[in-house]
Amino acid sequence: MTTTSPPPAATPAPPPAPHAGPRPVPAPRLEWLTAEVADWRRRGLLDEAQAAAVLALYTPGRRASLARLLLVVGACFVGVGLLWLVAANLAALSPTARFAGVVVVWLVLLLGSEARSARLPGPVVAVGRLAAVLAFGAVVFQAAQSLQVPAWEPRLLGVWAAGALLQAYAVRSALAVVVGVAVGTGWLVWAGVGASATGLDVVLLLGAAGVGAVALGALHEGGSDRLARLGVPWREAGALLVLAALFGAALPFVEADAQRPGAWALAAGAVALALAAVAAARSVGQGRLEPAVAALAVAVATALVLWEAGNDATDVDLAGWLHAGAGVLAYVGLAVAVAAAGTLRDSGRLTGLATVALVAFTTVQAFAVFARVVEGAWLFLLLGAVLVGTGWLTVRAQQRLARTLEEQ
Incomplete structure (x- = not known):
């Protein structure tokens, strides 16, 4: 007679981990x-x-709580203070002592943030990394001062930007990426303007930096979540730079001068187009479209600068009105595109950036062009009506886009 053994008792499920609080x-x-x-x-x-x-x-x-805001502002003050100390020359200390002191502060901030990253709250670690990136800028300038390199050299910003980006990707810090992009853009524009200071060069350099940043933001998608988060500041900085390029191109007094961009601007544009092409080939959906829109906006900005019309804000003729109208239409279209990208990506920063940029552009254009025809209180009434109408159209477009996305 065979006997069947009883089935093994089911292993009880482990109790849920206690929640630390809401x-x-x-x-x-x-x-x-x-x-x-x-x-x-x-x-x-x-x-x-x-x-x-x-x-x-x-x-x-x-x-964005008050505590986090205070942490960010404090980290910025630490970084600016270190840069200020370097600029003040600290005659009481030798160059070697100054350099050693700045390096020690940088290493303490960098290694301390990483060593305590598992125990400290996330915002504190992020702010510590931000302070370390700013302190690295002090290291660069102090090293240049010790080596008798002039402080007013754009290459120092380039070294700082490269070090900031290396640190950003080593520790996965979005705030460090913001510093690297900002300082790198300063280096690109400063070096380019130093070689050929024309309005066309400035517009092209800002636009090239913007297209390259948008393309790099698109290339971050498709990887890990941490890598994708590092693409967000690239995308947002690129949108800001492209808006700034088109903003400058639409101003009446920005001229092409020599009608031919300098070699630095051409090289930056070629690199940006190459990055946009790579992003279009490797990305899908919106990531493929955004670099193309940015490149198109820069092309329109270049055409506006080359179009020698409306350069005299004191005497606006028909050509000046056409130039101003084309600039307004192009800028409104770009701002709406940025706002649409913010809606699709659920990014309040992109939407807010588009709104602020549109308000600033409308105000400047009103006083640069329309103030020559409409003066006094009527100008403010007209400006207010334009802003209200533009805002209403933007809200309607965002609502329609949101409804379309919900129906899909």
């Missing part, structure tokens, strides 16, 4: 979750106790 989330996201939980209750997926337990796990919070 997790702060942005208020709009919590409102969405509350509405979803209410819908789940109506459908019978959750009872009242379960719905309350889900909502109890979260609490409304703000992404």
Whole structure:
């Protein structure tokens, strides 16, 4: 007679890990979750106790809290203070002592942030990395001073930008990427303007930096989440730079001068187009479209500068009106494209950037061109009407785009 052994007892599931407390989330996201939980209750997926337990796990919070703002501002003050100390020459210390002191501060900030990254809150670690990147700039300038290199050299900014980007990718710091992009753009424009200071060169250099940054932001997509996050500051900085290039091209007093860009601007443009081509080949969807839109906007900006019309803001003729109108239409179209990208990517910063840029451009253009025809209170009434109308059209376009995305 055979006997069957009883089945092995099921291993009990481990108890859930205790929650440290309600997790702060942005208020709009919590409102969405509350509405979803209410819908789940109506459908019978959750009872009242379960719905309350889900909502109890979260609490409304703000992404940019006062404490985080103070940390960022404090880190910037530390970095600027170190740069200031280097610029002040610190005659009481020898060059070797000054250099050693700045290097020690930089290493303490860099290694301290990484060594304590597992124990410190995320915002504190991010701000420590930001301070380390700024301190590296002090190291570069102090080394140049010790080697008798003139401080007013754009290549120093280039070295600082390269070091900042290397550190940013080594520790995966988005704030360090922001510093690297900002300093690198300063190096590119400074070096290019030093070689050939024309309005066309400035517009092309800003535009090339913007197209390259947008392309690099697109190339970050498709990898890990941490790598994709590093592409966000590239994309946002690129949008800002392209908007600035078109902003400058539409101004009445920006001229092409020699009608031919300098070698530095041409080289920067070639590199930017190559990056845009690579991004278009390796990206899909929106990542492929954004570099193309940026390159098209820079091409329009170049055409506006080469179009010798409306350069005299004191005497606006028909050609000047046509030039101003073309600039306004191009800039509004670019701002709407940036706002649409912000909607598609759920990025409030891109949408806010487009809104502020549009308001600033409309105001400047009103006083640069329309103030010659409409003066006094009527100018402000007209400007207000244009801003309200543009804002209404932008909101309508965003709402229609959002509805289209929801229906897909």
